[in-house]
Amino acid sequence: MIKKEMIAMLLAGGQGSRLGVLTAKVAKPAVAFGGKYRIIDFPLSNCINSGIDTVGVLTQYQPLRLNTHIGIGIPWDLDRNVGGVTVLPPYEKSTSSEWYTGTANAIYQNLEYMDQYNPDYVLILSGDHIYKMDYKIMLDYHKANNADITIAAMPVPIEEASRFGIVITDSDNRITEFEEKPANPRSNLASMGIYIFSWKVLKDALIKLKDQNECDFGKHVIPYCFENNRRLFAYEYNGYWKDVGTLSSYWEANMELIDLIPVFNLYEEFWKIYTKTDSIPPQYIAQDAYIEKSIIGDGTEVYGKVYNSVIGSNVVIEEGAVVRDSIIMQDSVIGKNAVINKAIIAEEVVLGDNVELGIGNEEENQKLPKIYNSGLVTIGECSEIPSGVKVGKNTAISGKTTLEDYPGGTLPSGGVIIKAGDNV
Amino acid sequence: MKAIGIILAGGNNKMMRELSNKRAIAAMPVAGSYRSIDFSLSNMTNSKIQRVAVITQYNARSLNEHLSSSKWWDFGRKQGGLFVFTPTITADSSYWYRGTADSLYQNLHFLKNSHEPYVVIASGDGVYKLDYNKVLEYHIEKKADITMVVKKMDDRSEINRYGVVSMTEEGRITEIDEKPLETNLSTVSTGIYIIRRRLLIELIEKAAEEDRHDFVRDILMRYKNIKKIYGYKLQTYWSNISTVEAYYKTNMDFLDRNVRNYFFKEYPDIYTKVDDMPPAKYNCGSNVKNSLISSGCIINGTVEGSVLFKKVYIGNNSVVKNSIILNDAYIGDNSYIENCIIESGSTIKANSKYVGEFGPQIVTENNPVYY
Numbered sequence: 001m002i003k004k005e006m007i008a009m010l011l012a013g014g015q016g017s018r019l020g021v022l023t024a025k026v027a028k029p030a031v032a033f034g035g036k037y038r039i040i041d042f043p044l045s046n047c048i049n050s051g052i053d054t055v056g057v058l059t060q061y062q063p064l065r066l067n068t069h070i071g072i073g074i075p076w077d078l079d080r081n082v083g084g085v086t087v088l089p090p091y092e093k094s095t096s097s098e099w100y101t102g103t104a105n106a107i108y109q110n111l112e113y114m115d116q117y118n119p120d121y122v123l124i125l126s127g128d129h130i131y132k133m134d135y136k137i138m139l140d141y142h143k144a145n146n147a148d149i150t151i152a153a154m155p156v157p158i159e160e161a162s163r164f165g166i167v168i169t170d171s172d173n174r175i176t177e178f179e180e181k182p183a184n185p186r187s188n189l190a191s192m193g194i195y196i197f198s199w200k201v202l203k204d205a206l207i208k209l210k211d212q213n214e215c216d217f218g219k220h221v222i223p224y225c226f227e228n229n230r231r232l233f234a235y236e237y238n239g240y241w242k243d244v245g246t247l248s249s250y251w252e253a254n255m256e257l258i259d260l261i262p263v264f265n266l267y268e269e270f271w272k273i274y275t276k277t278d279s280i281p282p283q284y285i286a287q288d289a290y291i292e293k294s295i296i297g298d299g300t301e302v303y304g305k306v307y308n309s310v311i312g313s314n315v316v317i318e319e320g321a322v323v324r325d326s327i328i329m330q331d332s333v334i335g336k337n338a339v340i341n342k343a344i345i346a347e348e349v350v351l352g353d354n355v356e357l358g359i360g361n362e363e364e365n366q367k368l369p370k371i372y373n374s375g376l377v378t379i380g381e382c383s384e385i386p387s388g389v390k391v392g393k394n395t396a397i398s399g400k401t402t403l404e405d406y407p408g409g410t411l412p413s414g415g416v417i418i419k420a421g422d423n424v
Numbered sequence: 425m426k427a428i429g430i431i432l433a434g435g436n437n438k439m440m441r442e443l444s445n446k447r448a449i450a451a452m453p454v455a456g457s458y459r460s461i462d463f464s465l466s467n468m469t470n471s472k473i474q475r476v477a478v479i480t481q482y483n484a485r486s487l488n489e490h491l492s493s494s495k496w497w498d499f500g501r502k503q504g505g506l507f508v509f510t511p512t513i514t515a516d517s518s519y520w521y522r523g524t525a526d527s528l529y530q531n532l533h534f535l536k537n538s539h540e541p542y543v544v545i546a547s548g549d550g551v552y553k554l555d556y557n558k559v560l561e562y563h564i565e566k567k568a569d570i571t572m573v574v575k576k577m578d579d580r581s582e583i584n585r586y587g588v589v590s591m592t593e594e595g596r597i598t599e600i601d602e603k604p605l606e607t608n609l610s611t612v613s614t615g616i617y618i619i620r621r622r623l624l625i626e627l628i629e630k631a632a633e634e635d636r637h638d639f640v641r642d643i644l645m646r647y648k649n650i651k652k653i654y655g656y657k658l659q660t661y662w663s664n665i666s667t668v669e670a671y672y673k674t675n676m677d678f679l680d681r682n683v684r685n686y687f688f689k690e691y692p693d694i695y696t697k698v699d700d701m702p703p704a705k706y707n708c709g710s711n712v713k714n715s716l717i718s719s720g721c722i723i724n725g726t727v728e729g730s731v732l733f734k735k736v737y738i739g740n741n742s743v744v745k746n747s748i749i750l751n752d753a754y755i756g757d758n759s760y761i762e763n764c765i766i767e768s769g770s771t772i773k774a775n776s777k778y779v780g781e782f783g784p785q786i787v788t789e790n791n792p793v794y795y
Contacts, residue, residue: 282456
């Protein structure tokens with residue numbers, strides 16, 4: 001009989017709508033990060049580094065890029081005879097077929113997948129956080145407490161605590177109260193969305209709650225277990241952990257990588273982060289190029305100037321172009337003499353010559369000010385921007401645009417042009 | 425494809441100087457991310473050759489490490505696969521490989537157990553892209569016994585380290601001279617051959633009977649009038665890296681956009697072992713011009729006209745000019761390196777100065793580093 005002590009279930013089906021046009025055609029966990037990686041590489045690498053070799057990845061929203069990236073799990077050594085990585089999309093059943101309606105519902109629909117490994121513990125992860133964590137230590141803690149559920153939690157500044165699920169614990173770290181996004185938080189320990197469940201407790205809860213609408217871990221499963229006097233413990237984590245769910249936090253997390261000695265250091269031999277390598281050749285920096293305080297991916301050719309930026313693989317930055325404080329993902333081309341300030345440019349974007357991004361004063365975004373803010377210019381994947389146009393701040397562009405889309409050759413601050421993608 | 429592949433990667437020579445202390449030539453790092461043997465291996469997989477043997481002898485540790493998994497070149501297949509043959513003592517033989525023909529003879533079972541009608545033989549020290557199917561078509565069209573891929577060299581300065589050939593109008597090779605002291609020929613053998621598998625077995629067995637061990641001298645040269653040997657002219661980039669000067673020049677060739685486009689952007693790709701390095705990092709004070717930089721590098725100083733291999737560290741205020749820095753080298757602060765090849769894993773102390781006055785100087789220095 002197959003037996004795995006702990007298996008992981010990685011929730012990767014969410015759209016991540018707060019990333020705007022970046023997730024127009026890809027699920028959030030497949031968004032590029034740090035010049036080489038995709039967000040899901042961090043939990044997947046954490047799994048294999050923690051000795052977890054069985055991972056179910058639950059996909060739903062726009063899974064193509066994610067499926068291609070994961071494949072059979074070779075980059076993470078998750079190609080195994082028994083276990084390994086399995087992509088788990090929603091599937092049709094003889095009765096009551098449905099999409100994954102909530103995080104816990106998605107896990108419930110895959111009870112059989114988990115059952116076949118006879119796990120003692122199940123680790124629930126989400127695919128949108130940047131961190132390095134040894135889940136084995138968390139499991140030891142779970143066992144030592146004889147816990148039913150262990151929730152990883154980290155201290156956050158008390159003024160930000162109302163954005164998170166907050167746990168209140170006693171002196172043994174046993175959770176005595178649980179508040180979802182409280183107006184007046186009584187603790188600053190925020191749940192990181194990482195749970196270890198004892199398998200029987202999880203299975204029981206999922207079955208009991210199977211008719212719950214949009215069944216969710218934070219809203220339903222954890223409160224249910226709490227009310228049934230299960231032993232819930234908080235595992236305090238003090239390392240680097242970043243939710244990259246918004247454009248500004250995504251931008252900040254990238255920028256933190258370029259510090260002289262980054263808090264989140266990818267250059268340590270210990271706890272490597274693995275990814276599917278799409279590009280092998282070295283990068284070329286031309287005679288007239290200049291690069292300062294940046295990280296640059298493989299196969300990229302830089303003929304212009306780059307300051308404080310994160311550049312992905314196979315990018316071309318042509319002569320005379322100046323890139324500052326920006327993120328450029330793989331396979332994009334930046335035309336000659338383009339000037340780019342504080343922009344996030346997704347994959348396979350073609351930017352014409354003399355284009356200027358991020359000019360003028362900040363204006364509130366006309367359509368979605370909650371998404372497009374912080375002065376960022378956001379360009380969705382496979383977009384084209386014609387030569388010579390000027391684009392202001394707090395703007396978003398997606399799709400192949402032509403000069404007609406830019407009255408007077410300009411997209412003023414706060415403007416949006418959406419010609420492709422799901423969230424038009 | 426109707427062929428199996430054999431890559432001769434056992435060699436070493438004095439002209440690589442100290443660089444060959446550490447590894448066989450086929451394992452030499454090339455063009456930032458690759459090893460020399462990746463080019464022949466990738467050409468084989470891209471030509472749909474599924475069964476490939478690599479024959480190694482000299483200092484194979486580094487090469488074996490590189491070949492530890494065949495998946496990078498898509499050779500991990502049920503049909504075919506990658507075979508590495510190092511000399512072993514057997515009931516019949518307790519010799520090292522005494523020559524290229526002998527290395528094939530000692531692995532004759534590989535040839536005999538295959539069923540593909542042809543064999544592609546290549547060397548592990550060539551940097552090139554080639555679809556061997558095109559050579560095979562030529563071989564069949566010419567009804568040749570052996571086809572040899574040849575290259576006309578414009579630069580004749582190193583001509584005497586090659587096998588040189590002369591050919592008739594229609595491609596038949598009439599003369600072969602191995603590493604001649606003096607010659608007026610300028611077409612050289614690239615060490616790539618196509619031959620029918622049964623004929624190869626026959627020739628190898630015959631040579632072994634006569635106690636002859638070298639493929640070029642004892643087979644090609646001796647049979648050139650009896651067997652039809654044709655030359656296939658390679659028109660695209662080809663370079664053999666097996667001298668320090670040629671190795672240096674080949675790496676520097678990749679600073680040319682045309683060469684990079686040809687190898688890196690044009691289909692098909694060259695593959696290599698992937699080692700999960702983070703992207704290269706440029707800190708304040710970095711100033712990089714006309715250079716190739718590989719993943720995992722951290723740069724704090726000036727780099728000009730150079731090739732940096734993986735995971736190189738360049739200290740503050742250091743200057744690296746016209747140099748090749750191999751994998752994992754650490755260059756301390758305030759150093760000056762010009763016209764050098766820094767051996768992999770070297771740790772250059774702060775305030776060092778190395779300048780290659782008469783051609784590239786090979787530098788190996790191993791000091792403890794305290795991070």
